[in-house]
Amino acid sequence: MNKLTVVLGAVVLLGAGFFVGKAGKDEPTVIKVGSAPAGEFKSEASGEVAAKSTLGERPLPANVVIVKDGESIQDAVRTAEPGTTIKVMPGTYKETIYIDKDDIALSGVIDKGAYPILEGEGLRNDAILYSGNNVTVENFWITHYKGNGIMGQAGNNFVIRNNVVVDTGIYGIFPQLGKNGLVSHNIISGIEDAAIYVGMSDNIDVVYNEVYGSVAGIEIENSRHALVEANYVYDNTGGILAFITPGLPIKTCSDVIFRNNFIVNNNHENFAIPGSLVSNIPQGVGMIIMACDDVVVEGNIISGNDTMGIAITDFSLASNAANDPDSEPNPNRPVILNNIMLNNGNNPVAEVRAILATMMETTGPDIIDTVGMDDGCILNPERFRTIGLGKYSDCDYATTSTVATYTMAEPVPPRSMEDLDQGELAYHGICAGCHAYNSRMIGPPTQILQALYMDNPEGIAEYIANPVKKRPDYPEMPPQNYLDEETRLAVAKYMLSVKK
């Protein structure tokens, strides 16, 4: 039925045969007092992350535009200059909004509980797409879209907060390929894949969200430096995931902290789209770590997840996806610090139950490592029912509290331009298609233009924005007004300086 479960089961069985003997159920419980490990957690990102999260305190841009019910939000985005806050009044807005510029805040106005509602009517694809940097999206009620609620493609320094996303397609909130972002205080339910999905991103905090009634609650995939803290995750098929998905262009996942979350009663029937990776998730799993490295699990309450509490595994979970020889499949160095685990595994899915039966067990484990990693660690393992953790050692630190956030001390700047001249890039990257230095191509040689304009780069900058036909023996130059003013002047200056 469910391939994943079967495979997982088989691996569990193997693991059990191998490790249960060593787990040594009959050993007496060791009483330790005052022996908490004294080491300090050190993240590989510690140099660049903030001592305390400030992204959420970023002021909204000062230039304010107001959109009222009956008007179009996209019209406001279209005319907004970078550095604009678009306040959206309560009402119903039936559109897809896309933000392809920087420094835009899309900010709903909530009036006595009335939200601005983005209504997809089951017809529209995504509610909000953004690709710009420094984008904020807050205070919206998003429902009935077919794709995603809020989707980011490569925008850095984003803030997505205080949104309600209900019954909306594939992902509720999906920042992808971005660096430095905050996803907080959102309430998301009824999602066919992950309610919150951080894909191929770096330095992301996912904090204080409520996610329920979805196939996956929160998924961190092929990402580095992610803090998932203080979220309330319940009634999903699987609660919180850290995955490497094979076959993606960014191939690693590491340095993820799952801390102080409530991961409770995630027993929802799996209603994922057939063929999707999350269609493999067995109903009733609190947390899954698949192939992701250096995941630290600390201070969570993981209870009432009917199949198992935490599963640590490799690509055998993703049995319906093609393998990727360039992706490393093992969940290296898992760290399980102190967590509260209660009532997990009370009603495992049939396949897991059948396998447990062969081990004379009826209850699913609190923690299982289907690979049998030998570089993991766990504190107070005697408190939990575990499978496959026989090679785990004691952790040498007890808390990750030195990491308050994985967002960055400073926003990601535009690319460092120290050795790049915008004018040079545009001249060789665009103009050179028609202008060579001293020979005729499609347009006149640069040398001739230099003689003409000499000390007047402004003249070139002005002309190329709106050229008129000047030379009977040359085709009319197409306008270069797609280059902004700064670039046009830079390229004009560079053109006058070219010597060859």
Added chain:
Amino acid sequence: MMRRYSLSIVCGLAWLWSCHAVSAPNMGDVVSDAAFELATDCPPGFALNTGQCELRSLYQLYASLQDGGVGGLKTGLPTYRDGFTPQEIDLGRYLFFDPLLSADNTISCATCHQPDKGFADGLGRSVGMGGAELPRSAPSLWNVAFQDSFFWDARAKTLEEQMQGPLYDAHEMGGDPVSLLSKLNASEPYRQLFAQTWPQSYEAGEDIQLDHIYRALAAFQASLVSLNSRYDQYAHGFADALNEQEKEGMNIFRSFVARCAECHTPPLFTNRQLAVIGTPEPDGMPFDPGAGPVLGEDSLRGAFKIPSLRNIDQTAPYMHSGRFETLRDAAEFYNLGRGHAVPEGEELKIHWHVWEPNLTDYEIDRLVDFMKTLTDESFKPKTPQRLPSGLPLAHDKTLATARATTTGDN
């Protein structure tokens, strides 16, 4: 309207005109018996820096996550090949167009990678020695500098490795290293051109080296850069570069319903990965297992490299064996159901993004509109007017002959 379309059209027309009517200095292709002179300037898109041609693009203003070269609009490029000399690139151009490189002097690289056909050949499956139809289509060479694997099944890791496939395959160009070297060494113009390109290596009239042939061809191919489409103008911040229907198409393209951008990811419109999507072969052709056997990885059975969509409008028909005649057919494939075309008995691990998006006809039309905005041939290189071997250009003629042959067979 004029403004929107003018760049590519004007450049395209003007290019032809300048190509035939004007002889550019430094390019060595003036029709005469004069000795060949290689370019001392870099082709457009490159700046000469200490003797080497370095790529220049506005995309270098942007970063990309983990330097992966995948993202959204203002996302930097992935790692790429550049740093060749103007002479290496120009020598590569002559070699590329010269049918001397095939066993019987009838096929050049340009036969299957024609500049006027998006550096593909307009055929579903390419035609090799003796008019024989090959199993796969010729991929476009635009932007190969940014690729990190080659062939549909990703079996080569460098351009130099890749080119030895067609050069020496009995069904393609049919040559071998020994005869290739002896033919080039027998050509005085080529001996001179290799000496112009690498003076130190050939100062005493040494024989041409195989690695230099490969390097020159790689240099030319890596100069085929297309990053100035109307889409790029939009990406750099000019909102009016695309019309409303094209913007609609762009939003469908990157939406999580169509999911095109998840694999055809900007800025190159490929994420350079393999994917199993389960397209059908042309009628009568057996199932092609793609990368599976090459990589010894059963789960990649039927996997092919995700092609870039840049200049995709120039390279019909589509997919690895050219089953789809139009961009619309290719787009519609993804709408017809996950695995709908997988032959009976094949168990393929179809990529998870291939699903049933239920796009409307209107939406599919807009996707096609958007894909057509990815066209930019402003840096199309000149076809040489004459070749160092003295042979006539072969690529157009070969195509005509091949077509006649295959039609005759049918």
